[in-house]
Amino acid sequence: MGRIIFTVHQVNEYVRGLLGRDPILQDVWVRGEVSNFKVHSSGHIYFTLKDEQDRIRCVLFRQNQRDMDFIPCDGMRVLVRGQVSLYCRDGQYQIYVMHIEKDGIGELYLAFEALKQRLKAEGLFDAQHKKPIPAFPKKIAVITSPTGAAVRDIIKIVRRRCPCVDILVVPVLVQGSAAPAQIEAALDYINTRDDIDTIILGRGGGSLEELWAFNEEVVARAIWRSRIPVISAVGHETDFTIADFVADLRAPTPSAAAEMAVPMLQHLQETLVGLNIRLLEGMRNMLLRKRSSLEYLQSSYVLKYPDRILQQRKQRLDQAYTKLCVAFNDMLSKKRERLSRWAVALDALSPLAVLGRGYAVVTLKPSHRVVHSAEALNPGDDITVHFKDGRAHCKVEKIENGVWGINEP
Template sequence: MTLQSNQNIFTVSRLNSEVRLLLENEMGVVWLVGEISNFSTPVSGHWYLTLKDSRAQVKCAMFRGNNRRVTFKPQNGNQVLVRARLSLYEPRGDYQLIIESMQPEGDGLLQKQFEELKMRLAGEGLFAQANKMLLPEHPRCVGIVTSKTGAALHDILDVLKRRDPSLSVVIYPTLVQGEEAAIQIAQAIGRANSRQECDVLIVGRGGGSLEDLWCFNNEIVARTIAASQIPIVSAVGHEVDVTIADFVADVRAPTPSAAAELVSQDTSYKHQVVSANLRKLSDAMHRSLLLHKQAFLHLQHRLDKQHPSYKLQVQAQQIDELDLRLKNSMLRQLSDWKAQLQGQHYQLQLHSPSKLLGKQKAHLDSLENKLTRLTDTMLTSNRHKLAIAAEKLDTVSPLATLKRGYSITQTQDGKVVTQSSHVHPGDTIITRLEQGEIYSKVETIKAS
C-alpha cells in the first residue's frame, strides 16, 4: 500500500490544513469574553494575545487591518468581549482565534446579547412588516405603559392635551428600569389587551444608559409586544436609542413626545402620517439592508478564506513568531557569550603568563640546584666504585700475573694450554709474555 493509493493517510501539513478548514467552516464567527494576557505588538502592527478565564485559555491574533478600529488600548488583565473566527495556525498545529472586533466587557457584553436576541427574533419573523398593525386613524382612547413618576409620562400627557384634549387616556403604571421592570411591562401590556379599553398603546420611557433601557431589550417584553392585539408605539429613550421593543412594535417613535403626536391628530395629521410611513419605510430598508449585509458578510467570509490575504496573514504571523524567536535566541546567545567571555577572562587572569613564568622559573631553579647536587653525588659515588672495581680487576687480571714472570700458552685457536694432552706434535703454540709473544712448534710431548 502506497501513500498515493490510500487517501486516508494524511501528511502533517494536509491534516492541519483540513482541520483549519473544518474549524472555519463549521464554527464560523463566535463571541468570546475573557481576560487578556501575554499581549504583544510586533513591528508588523499585528496584535497577539491570550484570552483566559479561571480554567482555560486560547491564543488569539488580531491583524492590523482590524485592530485599527479598536477604540481603546488593550492591556494585560483587561476583560474584553471579542468577535472572532476560529482557525488553526498550520505551521505549529495550534488552534487560535482570529479577532475581528474587540470592546470592553461591560457594554460590549450587553451589546452582544442585544445583537444575538435581535438576530434570533428577526429570524423568527417578529420584525416582519407583514405582522405589524396600522395605527387607528381616529383613536378614542390611548393607553400609556410607563412609570407613573417619570418625565416621559408628563411629556406624553402635555402633547396629547395640547393636540386633542378630548382624547381619553388610560395609564398602566409600571417599573421601566431594573430586574423586575421587564415582567411588569409585559404584565401591563397583557392587562391592556385583556381590558380592551384602548385603541392604541404607547410603551416607553425617557432616555438613559444601555443598562437603564435594558428591560426593553428583554425577550419577554418583545414577545408580549408581538402578541399584542392592540397596536403598540414604542417610545424608548431619545432618538439615538434603539431597543428590541422598537423593532417588534408596530411603530417606533424617536421620543415619548413624538409617540404622543403619532397617536393624536391635529392640522398636521397628514404630515405625521407621511412621516410615520417614511419611518416604516426606513425601518424596512434598515432591516432589508441588515439582512443583505449579513448575507454579504457571509459571502465575504467565504471569499476571505480563499483570498491570498489569508495566506499573507498566516505568513505575517509566522514571520512575527520567527522574529521573536530570533531575538530571543540572539539574546540567549549573547548572554552565553558574555558568560563564556567572563569565564575565559577569569581563567586568563588565573593562568597569566607572568605568574606562570615566575612559578616555572622558581621551579626550574630548584630543579637545577637539585640536578647539580645529584650530579656531584653520582660522580663521587661512581669514582669510588670505579676505583674499587679497578683494584679488583687488577687483582685477577692476567696482566698482573705476567708482570710477575709468568706466561700463558695458547693454541692457535685461542684455547689456553693447561695440560700436555691439549697439544700434539706439529702443533703451533703461542706463549704470551708481559711484553710480546713467542710462537713455538711442538716436536715431542712428554706426559707427566
C-alpha cells in the first residue's frame, strides 16, 4: 500500500483549515484568568487564558484594542471573544481576540492591588524584617487543608528528605469566607508553642477567588506578627498573594516549600562523610609533616653534637673578648695622646712658663692691679715685681718713656 507523506507545514495548514471551517471556533466566547500578560513593542498584547485545569494562548492585535476601556493584567478574570486558529510556525493553536471585557473579578484584583500597596507602605514587605529559615529544624508546622494534595506532597517530601523532622499539621479551610479567620487562629496558636521551628502556609493552585483567603489583611498581619519564620506556598509558580509578600520566604509550590524547609539528609550525610575524609587526610598530612620535622631535628648537627656547638660559642666569646680588649687599649692610647697634646698646649699658654723665660709681672699696690704700661705708674708708687721663684717689693723712683731693649745698659 502506498504511503502519503506530508511536510510539517502541510499538516499545520490542514489543521488550520479544519479549525477555520468550524463555525463555533470562528466566533467563540471564553472565560478565564489572565496570566503571562505582555505588551509587545509593536503594541500587540500576548497573554495566556487559564482555568483550574488548562491554558490557552491568546493574542490581541493593536487594531482590536480601540474599544477597550481597561488594561488587562495578571490575575484578572476576563471574557474574550475571538476565533480559534493554529499558529503554524509554533504548531500551537491560540485565540485571536477580537473583544475583551472584565468578568466581575476585576474588583477583587483592584482590592488586591490596593491592599498590597497599603501594606507595602507600612513596611510589611521590607526585606530587613524577613527572618531566616532554620537550616536544621526539628519540627515544622503545616497550615493547610487536611484533604488537599498540598499536605500530602509536603509530608511525602519531608519524609523523603529528612525523616527525623517532625511534622505538625494544623488543618484549616483554605478558601471561603471562614478561611481567613481559621488561618489567622492557626498562626497565632503555633506561635504559642516552643517546639516549632518553621511554619509552612499553603495550598494548591486555583483561581484568584479560590486563593483570596491568602489576600486578606488578617492573614497578612498574622504572618507579620509571627515570631516563627513563615514559608508561603500558595498556588502555582505564577500565582502571587499578599501572604507571599509578607512571609519570610515565598515558595513557588507547596512541594518546593517542603524542600526549602528541611535539608536533604542524604546530602548532609554525604557532606559529613566528605568532611570526615578531609579531616582524616588533613590529620594524616599534619602528622607526616610533624614526623618529618622531628626526624630532621633528630639528625641535626645541634642535637647530635651539642658540646661542639658549646665549644664554638666559647671560642667566639674569647674572640669577642680579645677584640674588646684591643679596641679598649686602642681607644685609651688615643685618649692619652690627645691629653698630652692638650697639656702641651696649656703649658705653652701658662703665665709661669713666660716667667720662666726671664719675664716678670708688675702689680700696683695696694690694689694689686697688673701694670700693663709705664704710663700707669707715677714716681713714688709702691709696686710688686713677680718672678717665677718669688716677689720683690719696690718703689718707683723715675719713669722713662720709650721701648726697652735687651742690650740696653
